[in-house]
Amino acid sequence: MSATLVAAGGSTPTLRRPSYAKYVGGRVLGALGSLAFVLVVNFFLFRVLPGDPARTLGRGRFRTEEQLEAFRATYGLDQPLPQQFLTFLKNTLTGDLGVSLRYRVPVSELILDRLWPTLLLVGTSTLLATIIGIYLGMVSAWNRGKTVDRVWTGSTLTLYSMPEWWLGLLLIATLAVGFGPVPGMFPTGGLHSVDADPGTFGYVLDTAWHLALPVTTLTLAYLADYALIMRSSLLDEIGEDYLVTARAKGLRDLQVRRRHAVPNALLPTTTLVAINLGFVVSGAITIETIFSIPGLGLLATEALSIPDYWVLQGVFLVASAAVILANLLANLLYGLLDPRVRT
Amino acid sequence: MFLGLPAMAPAAAEEADGGTVTFTVAMDNEVDSFNPFLGIEAESYEMWALMYDYLIGYSMQDMSPEPTGLAEDWDSSDDGLTWTFDIRDGITWSDGEPLTARDIAYTFNRVLDGGPEAQTWGSYLTSVTKITAPDDETVVLELSKPNAVLPLLPIPIIPEHVWSDVSEDQVKSYANEPEGGTPVVGSGPFRLVEGTAGGSTARFEARDDYWKGSPHVDEVVYRVFKSKDSAVQALIKGEVDYVEDVPALQVKALENQEGITAHFGDSPGFDEIAFNVGAVDTETGKPMGDGHEALKDPAFRFALGFAIDRERIIETAYQGAGEPGDSIIPPSYGDVRWEPPEDDRFTYDPERADELLTEAGYGTDASGNRLMPDGSDFGTLRLFARGESDTSVTVMDLFKEWLADLGIKAEITAMESNKLTNVILEGEFDAFEWGWYVEPDLDSMLSYLTCDQLGGWNDAWYCNEEYDRLYEEQNQAVDPEERVELMKEMQEIFYYDAAYLVTAYGATGEALRTDRFACFQPQPDPGGIWLFQYGVANYLNMRPADEAGDCDGIQNAVGVAGTSTSSSSGGDEGSSPWVPVAGGVVVLALLAGGGIWAFRRRATAAERE
Numbered sequence: 001m002s003a004t005l006v007a008a009g010g011s012t013p014t015l016r017r018p019s020y021a022k023y024v025g026g027r028v029l030g031a032l033g034s035l036a037f038v039l040v041v042n043f044f045l046f047r048v049l050p051g052d053p054a055r056t057l058g059r060g061r062f063r064t065e066e067q068l069e070a071f072r073a074t075y076g077l078d079q080p081l082p083q084q085f086l087t088f089l090k091n092t093l094t095g096d097l098g099v100s101l102r103y104r105v106p107v108s109e110l111i112l113d114r115l116w117p118t119l120l121l122v123g124t125s126t127l128l129a130t131i132i133g134i135y136l137g138m139v140s141a142w143n144r145g146k147t148v149d150r151v152w153t154g155s156t157l158t159l160y161s162m163p164e165w166w167l168g169l170l171l172i173a174t175l176a177v178g179f180g181p182v183p184g185m186f187p188t189g190g191l192h193s194v195d196a197d198p199g200t201f202g203y204v205l206d207t208a209w210h211l212a213l214p215v216t217t218l219t220l221a222y223l224a225d226y227a228l229i230m231r232s233s234l235l236d237e238i239g240e241d242y243l244v245t246a247r248a249k250g251l252r253d254l255q256v257r258r259r260h261a262v263p264n265a266l267l268p269t270t271t272l273v274a275i276n277l278g279f280v281v282s283g284a285i286t287i288e289t290i291f292s293i294p295g296l297g298l299l300a301t302e303a304l305s306i307p308d309y310w311v312l313q314g315v316f317l318v319a320s321a322a323v324i325l326a327n328l329l330a331n332l333l334y335g336l337l338d339p340r341v342r343t
Numbered sequence: 344m345f346l347g348l349p350a351m352a353p354a355a356a357e358e359a360d361g362g363t364v365t366f367t368v369a370m371d372n373e374v375d376s377f378n379p380f381l382g383i384e385a386e387s388y389e390m391w392a393l394m395y396d397y398l399i400g401y402s403m404q405d406m407s408p409e410p411t412g413l414a415e416d417w418d419s420s421d422d423g424l425t426w427t428f429d430i431r432d433g434i435t436w437s438d439g440e441p442l443t444a445r446d447i448a449y450t451f452n453r454v455l456d457g458g459p460e461a462q463t464w465g466s467y468l469t470s471v472t473k474i475t476a477p478d479d480e481t482v483v484l485e486l487s488k489p490n491a492v493l494p495l496l497p498i499p500i501i502p503e504h505v506w507s508d509v510s511e512d513q514v515k516s517y518a519n520e521p522e523g524g525t526p527v528v529g530s531g532p533f534r535l536v537e538g539t540a541g542g543s544t545a546r547f548e549a550r551d552d553y554w555k556g557s558p559h560v561d562e563v564v565y566r567v568f569k570s571k572d573s574a575v576q577a578l579i580k581g582e583v584d585y586v587e588d589v590p591a592l593q594v595k596a597l598e599n600q601e602g603i604t605a606h607f608g609d610s611p612g613f614d615e616i617a618f619n620v621g622a623v624d625t626e627t628g629k630p631m632g633d634g635h636e637a638l639k640d641p642a643f644r645f646a647l648g649f650a651i652d653r654e655r656i657i658e659t660a661y662q663g664a665g666e667p668g669d670s671i672i673p674p675s676y677g678d679v680r681w682e683p684p685e686d687d688r689f690t691y692d693p694e695r696a697d698e699l700l701t702e703a704g705y706g707t708d709a710s711g712n713r714l715m716p717d718g719s720d721f722g723t724l725r726l727f728a729r730g731e732s733d734t735s736v737t738v739m740d741l742f743k744e745w746l747a748d749l750g751i752k753a754e755i756t757a758m759e760s761n762k763l764t765n766v767i768l769e770g771e772f773d774a775f776e777w778g779w780y781v782e783p784d785l786d787s788m789l790s791y792l793t794c795d796q797l798g799g800w801n802d803a804w805y806c807n808e809e810y811d812r813l814y815e816e817q818n819q820a821v822d823p824e825e826r827v828e829l830m831k832e833m834q835e836i837f838y839y840d841a842a843y844l845v846t847a848y849g850a851t852g853e854a855l856r857t858d859r860f861a862c863f864q865p866q867p868d869p870g871g872i873w874l875f876q877y878g879v880a881n882y883l884n885m886r887p888a889d890e891a892g893d894c895d896g897i898q899n900a901v902g903v904a905g906t907s908t909s910s911s912s913g914g915d916e917g918s919s920p921w922v923p924v925a926g927g928v929v930v931l932a933l934l935a936g937g938g939i940w941a942f943r944r945r946a947t948a949a950e951r952e
Binding site for chain 2: 052055056058060061063064065066067068070071099100103104105106169172177178184187188189190191194288289290291292294299305306
């Protein structure tokens, strides 16, 4: 370590801190590298899956070997693997994600159709869970050991450990179907009513109404993540000397919390939020299943059983790209917030 | 913030809003394509049947071909090489153009020309050489050799004036979906007004100028439910009117529900335990894999037929939803099914199984362990179950027990069916559990068990020359009665060869809001299913419950006056489904309380330290 330092010192007379631009460049290159890696791995990963799409789809429909061959030929499955790989690389680079083996429509269309339900569902839930979770964590930490802390930490933990599908079904059976004198107030599933007219304000309301239960379920399930991180990082700060100083200055308790403790405690939470935002795209398979929301998670799970190679590659590419991008953003943000990481 | 919304929500259960009667179906899967040349899923077949007509219809009694389609009559020449179909006059497409014999010839020719169109439908036109429409009311098929599957041609007839713009190259990604508000042109009783492949809903509008008479409902809506529990809840609430493929336990729970009728309908198919009869490399013809020697012996396999307690399988693995099975053709196809003779019908008779095994040379040693004919150790049978199916796993668990009773050791592996397919194709198994749907014409089911299908669909690696000879013969038989005899002979051969031991004829659970809709005729009648049938009869039969009357004389229809269930409103629930919910609430409260209490304990403990 010291040897390299000496060597570095020898070549450049003054040791300078790397510039932010250089830091950004490095991170972006790294992200691009990861993406290229994912692209290649994706292709081979799914080819190793057991199963033959023509057989899975064609059971009871394609009667003869010729029919199976015709299906494989139509969708390029009869080509040797290296050639399929080249076609895949070429197509992906030109923005063509292939045609779904199951739905026979372009994968990019399928992903776009499924992307926004997932974004709406998981995005809204993550956002709500972040805001509520951070607030709860803050209140809990500030009142450590008091009833407020016990109630919030206890209940978020309970919700966290509950299976999401079970919580979802419970909400359907009560709030959607109705119980006793209480009528069912929400739909049991789906993203919007069949006769809703896209582009109107009613459509937006209708979608919000359909999403109420699934978003509630997911938010409740995600709460503990944020609440606990916020609670523990704020607890770390509470013992610090600068808070004593702040109090000594005569600041009121609320001001100490808001101006001094919380901003410092938010750093770990920022990382968590940034990383989780990346995972928004990959969806919430159980909730999408229970509430029949046509999202990306469901698309990928169902594609696995065929296996529908092109859909799997497409969804994983989009999902990985989102995670890589979110990480990149987190890194860049961190670089700004905390200069120490720019090494 | 959402409190104001329910009021503006469309109340699905009410027919009063504008007078539109909508029948809503909850189904398991998305439509894979509205293009009849591309789709494969059962859901897609159901949609095309609403959108298009077919040359031939299916009877409600036993799914045999009948002149309820576009052809009002047909005839074949004595040598079976020319088929002439008389096409109904005066049928129009939904855009007003007339539907003629030329559209039919056009559709079939597209299939005959090969390409993507031939993938699903090609096998129905085997040995057909030429299809012509000499005039608007006649279609003629010319064949190189007789094809006994005719007149059955389950290919949706498409309009030439629309599809002539779709080239063979374009067809493999042609969606055939409504565009810019224009419904898809078809001739069926409904028009597709909204829906996409892979989409979660599809909406169909009734045509009031349909040639068989307009439907009694205005709209049919399909909604995809990925969770059966949610679909059943939606049915209870009245958001949907019909749920397909309801699990046995749920059918029982729904039986007490007011306004809902749930039942098990026969759906023609069977489940079986299949053996590795002798896997071979299809290129070299040499034996392949590592199947057990004893299973290559028909006498050994036949003996095991008496070791299976099918009643218990139905009770435990199927929760009562099914019938014990014996031969590969289910009783719903009564006319073409071969009945095993009473003496040899598989029953649970372990003593007879033991006798037959000993007779075939598989004796036991002093401690009751089964031995090979040469006295060597029998070894262990490897049984495979499909991991995604509880039924499959339970059946194999039971089978293992029964084998143990006969002194035969076995071990079970459960794996996903995709993976199991690979194992089967490698021949590296002794037995597995799976099943088949049996189409109305037995030709396809019988073809799966021919030597030609080794390495294809013939998953038991069964090959019998006599069976194959009979298959060819029935496939080209000109006399229908002679053909039935040949097909029965094939079933008999396969029964005694016992490559499959049929365990059960499954039944499909269905649930229907009979307080809102009536007049669903089962297919097969009696005992069959209400929807997802062969043909669209029930979409024309169904009507609001208060207009049911005698359902135009359909005797076994659900909701015929006098037999209809109580007609309560959608909101009035019985008490039974609330037991689990109430239980859930209690558990939830306990959990929450417990969580707080536990945390409190930990917190105070930490403080005390």
